[in-house]
Each structure stands twice: as C-alpha cells, then as structure tokens.
Amino acid sequence: MDAGLRVQDLSYRYGAKVALDAVSLAVEPGRFCALLGPNGAGKSTLFALLTGLLAAPAGAVHVAGHDIRTHPTRALARMGVVFQAPTLDLDLTVAQNLRYFAALQGLSGRAASGRIERALDRLGMAERANETARALNGGHRRRAEIARALLHDPAVLLLDEPTVGLDASARAAITAHVHQLARDDGLTVLWATHLVDEVEPTDELVILHQGRVLRQATAGAVARGAPLTQVFLDLTRAAA
Structure with a gap:
C-alpha cells in the first residue's frame, strides 16, 4: 500500500x-x-x-x-497533525496530555506508556514528561505536540x-x-x-x-x- x-x-x-x-x-x-x-x-x-x-x-x-x-x-x-494554533492543555503534564490523546486512539496501559516514552525520547522531551505544559517554553511545547502526533504511528x-x-x-x-x-x-x-x-x-x-x-x-x-x-x-x- x-x-x-x-x-x-x-x-x-x-x-x-x-x-x-x-x-x-x-x-x-x-x-x-x-x-x-x-x-x-x-x-x-x-x-x-x-x-x-x-x-x-x-x-x-x-x-x-x-x-x-x-x-x-x-x-x-x-495521519498525524500539528496545527498552527497551540492545542496542549496547559494545566496537564506533558505525559498527561499524551496519555489523553492515546486514549482517544484506543491505546491504554502498557501499550500507551511505551509509546509515550518512545515518542518523548525521540523528541528529546523524556526529562520533561512530568512538567506541566504551562511551565514549558514555546519550543518544548511544540516538541510535545509533535510527540503526541506520533503516538499512533502515522x-x-x-x-x-x-x-x-x-x-x-x-x-x-x-x-x-x-x-x-x-x-x-x-x-x-x-x-x-x-x-x-x-x-x-x-x-x-x-x-x-x-x-x-x-x-x-x-x-x-x-x-x-x-x-x-x-x-x-x-x-x-x-x-x-
């Protein structure tokens, strides 16, 4: 295909x-x-x-x-999408933002955790997983959004x-x-x-x-x- x-x-x-x-x-x-x-x-x-x-x-x-x-x-x-307008929930941590999206994709438990870990690692964001999105600078917020867009292996x-x-x-x-x-x-x-x-x-x-x-x-x-x-x-x- x-x-x-x-x-x-x-x-x-x-x-x-x-x-x-x-x-x-x-x-x-x-x-x-x-x-x-x-x-x-x-x-x-x-x-x-x-x-x-x-x-x-x-x-x-x-x-x-x-x-x-x-x-x-x-x-x-x-398809994975990163829109121009920011879409993270600023009061959730990076990991929570990604876990919420994973649930929308039907992913949960170990499968979701593994994908979140891999996606954040690929974008150099693993050490910020437990920080709130509000605490991140603009560049790191974008990296978190890209990591989120990759969770379902588009x-x-x-x-x-x-x-x-x-x-x-x-x-x-x-x-x-x-x-x-x-x-x-x-x-x-x-x-x-x-x-x-x-x-x-x-x-x-x-x-x-x-x-x-x-x-x-x-x-x-x-x-x-x-x-x-x-x-x-x-x-x-x-x-x-």
Missing part, C-alpha cells in the same frame, strides 16, 4: 474568493516536503482539506493509499506553520528534529511555512501563491544555485 500523500486537482472557494485552484502534489515516504508560501497563499485551507475539517468540492486526497472522501476514518488514522505527518512565534534557535532545532524523523522513520512529512530558512536543499518543495502551485521540485532544483529567498520572491512577484 502506498504510504505517501497524494493530492490531485484540489480546489476550494470561500464564496467568490478562490482559496485553492487545482492544487496537486505528491510526497513519498521518508521525504520532507516544504509547502512554502506567503500568508494568505492557501496553506491553511489546504491543511483543513487534508485533515477533513473542510470538504473539497473538487479533487482528491489519498493518505497512505486511502481516499479521504470515501474512507475518511482509514485516511485520518494514518504514515503521514502534517505540520502547519509549526514554528510560528518561536525564536531562531528553537525553530532550527524543531526543523532539524522533523527532518531527522522523516529520514529515520520513513515518515511522509508535509511542512507548511512562509520561512525560506526552514527548507533544506534536498527537500521536496512546493511553492504556493494565491491558491496556485507555482513550482514543485527539490529545493535545490528550484533554486538552481541562486539564493532560494530571491527565487521565492521573484516567483511570487511575477505571479502577483
């Missing part, structure tokens, strides 16, 4: 406003794909469609081989602007962690961002602007030796 993410001709409107216009992309297992676009490009709308929060009138989404329209439960079960990990509000060092650390997860665990990663410095040359890159895909290739191929920041600005200005 295909463990990747496939989006084909996905479109969406808010009334007369076109939010997405026939967007297609594909991300293979073990690959980190940066969805790069300025604010208002349609990134959050795309994530809402991928996660079933919105229903697309046209196009198709396949998660690990499952069509989200015809088999939504199967598709969503293979094939596809979606992250919508996960470093918003973090300082440069925290952004770099979290970006490096998720790149490593893709490489080590064979995860299919779609990472939405408006920050060019979060993209590595070997990443798959999809540039989204005004609801349309302007370019799709590896970041190195898109840049062709030029600074990616300048290439990104030139493409979006030309399409404006």
Whole structure:
C-alpha cells in the first residue's frame, strides 16, 4: 500500500474568493516536503482539506493509499497533525496530555506508556514528561505536540506553520528534529511555512501563491544555485 500523500486537482472557494485552484502534489515516504508560501497563499485551507475539517468540492486526497472522501476514518488514522494554533492543555503534564490523546486512539496501559516514552525520547522531551505544559517554553511545547502526533504511528505527518512565534534557535532545532524523523522513520512529512530558512536543499518543495502551485521540485532544483529567498520572491512577484 502506498504510504505517501497524494493530492490531485484540489480546489476550494470561500464564496467568490478562490482559496485553492487545482492544487496537486505528491510526497513519498521518508521525504520532507516544504509547502512554502506567503500568508494568505492557501496553506491553511489546504491543511483543513487534508485533515477533513473542510470538504473539497473538487479533487482528491489519498493518505497512505486511502481516499479521504470515501474512507475518511482509514485516511485520518494514518495521519498525524500539528496545527498552527497551540492545542496542549496547559494545566496537564506533558505525559498527561499524551496519555489523553492515546486514549482517544484506543491505546491504554502498557501499550500507551511505551509509546509515550518512545515518542518523548525521540523528541528529546523524556526529562520533561512530568512538567506541566504551562511551565514549558514555546519550543518544548511544540516538541510535545509533535510527540503526541506520533503516538499512533502515522504514515503521514502534517505540520502547519509549526514554528510560528518561536525564536531562531528553537525553530532550527524543531526543523532539524522533523527532518531527522522523516529520514529515520520513513515518515511522509508535509511542512507548511512562509520561512525560506526552514527548507533544506534536498527537500521536496512546493511553492504556493494565491491558491496556485507555482513550482514543485527539490529545493535545490528550484533554486538552481541562486539564493532560494530571491527565487521565492521573484516567483511570487511575477505571479502577483
């Protein structure tokens, strides 16, 4: 079964406003794909469609081989999501936040404890398991949310602007962690961002602007030796 993410001709409107216009992309297992676009490009709308929060009138989404329209439960079960807005219960400990999510996934007892321990260890958060989420800094809260998203062993990990509000060092650390997860665990990663410095040359890159895909290739191929920041600005200005 295909463990990747496939989006084909996905479109969406808010009334007369076109939010997405026939967007297609594909991300293979073990690959980190940066969805790069300025604010208002349609990134959050795309994530809402991928996660079933919105229903697309046209196009198709396949998660690990499952069509989200015809088999939504199967598709969503293979997906881990970190939304832009924080979602931890600040009055619970890190472990309690993860245990609550594990219960929603039907995991309990030793099975849940083992997965929580492994997930926190992978994100360098094991020593903070008993701290309340409120006591964590922004970077550690994000790591806890990523660990939570990995509890049910998803094939596809979606992250919508996960470093918003973090300082440069925290952004770099979290970006490096998720790149490593893709490489080590064979995860299919779609990472939405408006920050060019979060993209590595070997990443798959999809540039989204005004609801349309302007370019799709590896970041190195898109840049062709030029600074990616300048290439990104030139493409979006030309399409404006």
